[in-house]
Amino acid sequence: SQQGEEDPQALSIQEGENATMNCSYKTSINNLQWYRQNSGRGLVHLILIRSNEREKHSGRLRVTLDTSKKSSSLLITASRAADTASYFCATDARAGNMLTFGGGTRLMVKP
Amino acid sequence: SAVISQKPSRDICQRGTSLTIQCQVDSQVTMMFWYRQQPGQSLTLIATANQGSEATYESGFVIDKFPISRPNLTFSTLTVSNMSPEDSSIYLCSVQLGKLAKNIQYFGAGTRLSVL
Numbered sequence: 552s553q554q555g556e557e558d559p560q561a562l563s564i565q566e567g568e569n570a571t572m573n574c575s576y577k578t579s580i581n582n583l584q585w586y587r588q589n590s591g592r593g594l595v596h597l598i599l600i601r602s603n604e605r606e607k608h609s610g611r612l613r614v615t616l617d618t619s620k621k622s623s624s625l626l627i628t629a630s631r632a633a634d635t636a637s638y639f640c641a642t643d644a645r646a647g648n649m650l651t652f653g654g655g656t657r658l659m660v661k662p
Numbered sequence: 663s664a665v666i667s668q669k670p671s672r673d674i675c676q677r678g679t680s681l682t683i684q685c686q687v688d689s690q691v692t693m694m695f696w697y698r699q700q701p702g703q704s705l706t707l708i709a710t711a712n713q714g715s716e717a718t719y720e721s722g723f724v725i726d727k728f729p730i731s732r733p734n735l736t737f738s739t740l741t742v743s744n745m746s747p748e749d750s751s752i753y754l755c756s757v758q759l760g761k762l763a764k765n766i767q768y769f770g771a772g773t774r775l776s777v778l
Contacts, residue, residue, distance in 0.1 A: 582725070582764060582765070584765075584766065591752055591772065591774060592771050592772055593666075593668075593701075593754060593756075593769035593770050593771045593772050594705070594756075594767075594769045595766070595769070596766050596767065599764060599766060639704060639705070641767075643765050649695070649707065649710065649765075650708075650765060651769060652704045652705045653704060654704045655702075655704050
């Protein structure tokens with residue numbers, strides 16, 4: 552079964568609004584990452600948050616991590632049409648540096 | 663970071679045939695991975711491609727169906743053998759750059775495979 556489960560599965564917002572996506576996982580982790588995938592292409596790494604961090608920022612992205620609840624959220628502020636993509640969380644609970652990806656959130660930002 | 667060239671970008675194949683997907687990296691990397699992404703789904707790890715040794719396959723994936731080669735530290739191939747329509751997916755290769763890079767992965771653009 553997947554380590555990460557994301558919600559919502561799909562999200563549609565207007566340009567300028569904020570988008571929040573959530574990820575839950577099951578076992579202890581060293582870090583959690585978020586990736587973006589445009590229209591069935593390769594994934595692009597967005598941000599990594601370590602298990603001892605609670606919040607991290609990168610440009611318009613804000614990631615939080617709550618290890619007590621085994622959950623993370625990705626906030627995209629002031630969204631743009633170009634943010635339309637699928638977003639995946641990934642955890643490193645497995646040995647050997649392998650990642651386990653969540654189910655993904657499909658974000659659509661309408662101009 | 664790493665630049666990964668994956669080809670072909672897409673293909674349409676007949677049932678029973680095989681397709682080999684190539685993944686070329688612009689630097690030497692130890693760890694390379696192959697994933698399958700079925701339509702509308704997340705990524706599922708097929709195998710870890712190890713240079714100089716056999717690939718390590720995940721549960722549900724076998725070498726006869728998905729043979730992998732890793733002849734050097736910059737190149738790998740994945741073959742999808744004896745294809746059926748159920749093999750229609752996006753296949754992705756990725757790499758990790760080593761311990762200092764934590765376990766961030768860099769992905770190729772993917773191969774979109776349709777099997778008729």
